[in-house]
């Protein structure tokens with residue numbers, strides 16, 4: 001549903017986004033992960049039609065978004081610092097949203113501000129950071145977007161509100177196939193929230209995968225041998241990282257479980273365990289394999 005092929009963006013001589021390809025299925029939640037300064041915010045702004053790419057045209061259901069008001073009305077973006085007009089209240093912002101967004105739902109707006117117990121007449125600038133973020137979600141979700149693009153959206157929300165906001169988003173995804181792209185450094189949270197992830201580093205998308213597929217394609221092995229085999233043992237697998245502690249060898253390996261299992265067992269290990277990896281571990285090791293330094297992460 002959302003497709004960006006070979007998208008690039010320069011700021012002066014610095015190339016913040018370098019020929020990236022992004023594919024997001026309709027009605028899914030796509031997590032954009034990456035190192036600091038990787039280009040996530042820049043890419044999200046391109047996908048939202050806020051800035052124009054130098055190369056490549058992102059499409060939403062086959063239509064370009066940049067300077068296309070009819071497409072833009074269906075795509076809402078919450079930046080890492082939500083923006084409201086000077087000296088406005090939630091109610092005044094709602095009037096603006098209602099005038100701009102055709103799919104605005106006043107009943108939902110009322111339900112949401114009552115649910116979050118925000119005073120609709122209070123000045124938004126006097127609200128706390130977390131309350132302002134709640135206000136941004138109330139306005140955005142009341143506009144009933146087909147595509148919701150979120151940059152570090154849950155920062156500053158308390159754990160209860162965080163879960164409530166995520167539930168609201170999940171409801172819209174399942175009930176009316178809203179599509180979500182969300183950037184975050186909180187991989188624990190993304191693991192439970194996303195269907196697929198794309199990982200950015202230094203302006204490039206290193207890979208994008210369904211979360212389940214990603215998790216079955218990389219494993220942590222713990223093996224011990226009566227006599228440690230020579231280096232051909234490690235050379236025969238796609239090892240991203242390994243560590244030896246005493247007789248126990250711990251390896252992070254790419255590949256399918258069946259192939260790895262057959263291979264390791266052919267060396268007749270005394271102990272052999274395959275442990276699941278969290279998204280955080282996968283991210284860290286994959287980043288390590290492209291030169292982002294990791295040290296002693298295996299525990």
Ligand SMILES: Nc1ncnc2c1ncn2[C@@H]1O[C@H](COP(=O)(O)OP(=O)(O)OP(=O)(O)O)[C@@H](O)[C@H]1O
Pocket residue numbers: 011014016034035036037038039040041042043
């Ligand atoms: N308007 C701009 N002018 C010049 N350089 C910019 C501009 N916006 C972003 N950059 C640069 O582009 C690079 C990518 O920035 P971006 O904000 O997209 O990264 P990010 O992945 O969102 O980072 P973080 O995770 O730290 O928020 C950075 O080096 C940043 O300094």
